[in-house]
Amino acid sequence: MEKNVDRYLEAHLDESLKELSRLCAQPSVSAQNWGLQECADLVARMLSQRGFEVNVHPTDGAPIVTGYRPGRSQKTLLFYNHYDVQPVEPLELWDTPPFVPTIKDGRLYARGASDDKGQFVSRLFAIDALLSELGELPCGVRFLLEGEEETSSANLKPFVNAHVEELRADACVWEFGGVDFRGMPMQYLGLRGICYVELSVQTASQDVHSGLGGSIFPNAAWRLVWALSTLKDSRENILIPGFYEDVVPPTERDRELMAALPDEAHEFHQRYGVERFLRGTSGGLELAIQQVFEPTCTICGLTSGYQGIGAKTVLPAAASAKVDFRLVPNQRPEKVFQLLREHLDAQGFGDVQLTMLGGETPCRTNPDDPFVAMVIQTSQEVYGQPMQIVPLVGGSGPNHVISEALQIPIVTAGAGSPEDQAHAPNENLQIDLYLKAARHVARILQSFADD
């Protein structure tokens, strides 16, 4: 049976890549509100053509597409994907046009080729193989595709909470997944949360000549610097009272899983030119734990006054900073935002305005869930080795929305790799990994049905 599926996939690879290319040729940049409805309609047609019952749900932002096709078993697997992509700028750094998918050296180059259109179509490809071999799906399959993942999924949570019954499933496969820099298939079982805020200060109605106002006018840039300096000290301790209150430290099982992962210190030195890690950590388990099990307070951007070449003697009337807090279980973005406001007020920075630009709750799947074990076990045959578990990843996403509403385990299984330039120019998909992902997903669907 697996042999027939694999044969089908190999025989129809070009055809599937053609379909993926058509999808990638459709721009769908959520940050620029470009092509979202068209892309949602295209995705809906791709599901309909495979016998899925499809709905395109309008939201306050981009449409959400759902599809369902029942299968032989009563169980249902949910695939969460997104059809939106990152902006393509800077365009001049692309070797081929981002919306003209191009195959070269075993890779498909296009914006969205990996994140997330390639992942989505690899799943359709697996479904095609199963339908061709079995005439039906082994289990029920649902798709949930949103068009605002790259701009923080503002409409996903209200949608999911309003459609819990229609989305009912027994397990979920997340949007991303794939191999690490060694080519090892990885099972990513959780994401940190995030609380992304903008701090802004306005001290006057216009900028002032610094010779006129320097001694007597309040300076927005100084207010901002002083406010920020109360948030974290130079030893990396976050100073907001109560911030660490809900932090759950890694368990012994987490430490055991992290200890099995490769040491990335050298990779980080090479790729980012970073000489020393924070807190003096040099590498190994300590670095891996620190990287994902510590919450953060990161300044992502600063802007105020004159930023050109040379000197301009201006006292800025306005200043702002973008700050993201990465949250670990069981911190919550709403609470962090509230603590931040209270802290700034207590420190005398009531003049610093706060805007929450995004929030996600941290969310993990139990590494010892039987569904996780099955997904890992089925990877053996495809990759020649079982997936390695990463209990928590440093990034963030809306997995908590699914997890909280449906109370199901969420795993990863996909075609990604660290070289695929997601979010960057020359985004690409490694075609051999695409085929492997389809083979793995087909096995997951079969094993899941039989469990």
Next chain:
Amino acid sequence: MEKNVDRYLEAHLDESLKELSRLCAQPSVSAQNWGLQECADLVARMLSQRGFEVNVHPTDGAPIVTGYRPGRSQKTLLFYNHYDVQPVEPLELWDTPPFVPTIKDGRLYARGASDDKGQFVSRLFAIDALLSELGELPCGVRFLLEGEEETSSANLKPFVNAHVEELRADACVWEFGGVDFRGMPMQYLGLRGICYVELSVQTASQDVHSGLGGSIFPNAAWRLVWALSTLKDSRENILIPGFYEDVVPPTERDRELMAALPDEAHEFHQRYGVERFLRGTSGGLELAIQQVFEPTCTICGLTSGYQGIGAKTVLPAAASAKVDFRLVPNQRPEKVFQLLREHLDAQGFGDVQLTMLGGETPCRTNPDDPFVAMVIQTSQEVYGQPMQIVPLVGGSGPNHVISEALQIPIVTAGAGSPEDQAHAPNENLQIDLYLKAARHVARILQSFADD
């Protein structure tokens, strides 16, 4: 005699404004290296035509133009001016094109109309009147015009120091001057110094995803914020050891002069929307003293990471700040720069790079100098009231270069007003003030010769 001069000036005003318009039509933007040589040549011709012996001196930057014409008396008066102008951006805020001089409602609109081409030509206009009436100049007159005043006069000091003998004069009239917001003629007798620095930090070879690096990678924006926060506390105390060491407090005479000046608190409230002044000062003498007799540490600009709309989760590899220190007598920019470097090193910020983008030493003329008294006395007839002395101004400039090299008093007498939009869109010159400035300068030259 004064009557004849005044009659000449009234009769030839349109002609003089035409000459000024031709000069303003020649772009000369030092920040953009635009039209400087052409403008220097034009200025040189304007002086030659009036019988001045003229030199256009090449420098490492814009040429410096000098001119000399002897007079009846042995005494020599030096005019310092500059032929360069500020950039015109943002162009869309101009009502008429900046290099198409336009007369409207009693004003000449053009970039440079006030700062500093109008001031320069008003002096030529006075000279024309004297030459017409007397057939010679009452005293020797020198001009020194540079083309880099708006970009901090980098080549002026070496030039002046190398040409002390050729520049020898008995007194100097500075580039600016005019009336305050009440229309009162003002005598500005000193400028604060400045030490303008850029602080920059680089922590990695490229920006990093904040989910990947937030807990383990150093963040350039944080390094910058922490470094800045050690420079000044939120009660406005500058924390660099030794910074206040050379500060000379205002004398009783300074306080007496300052006390005679109008309270600008209301004006500042209205124009800049500032509710409260620093240190809780509400206005009056205390505010006036604080405004100019206190040295400053002003953040002029901050830049790092993502500064666009919405959220981008990036950990910046680079961050920088522009900071200006306004210096009071007897602080010196080189020493402040050195103290700043030592302070950052001592605070653990050896990774913060420092670049000095400009430096000027504070410089004052004694308010009781007889030359000052004469200039004030001659203003009575022109303005209906004597000039009011401002012992020190909050801004900075290269007056110390002249003062230190030539050891002469420096006064102001000019056509400026607070409404002339210097450095801003719609820069303009009030034509009645232009005429008054020429009348005043003609009187200064005559009285100076006879002293």
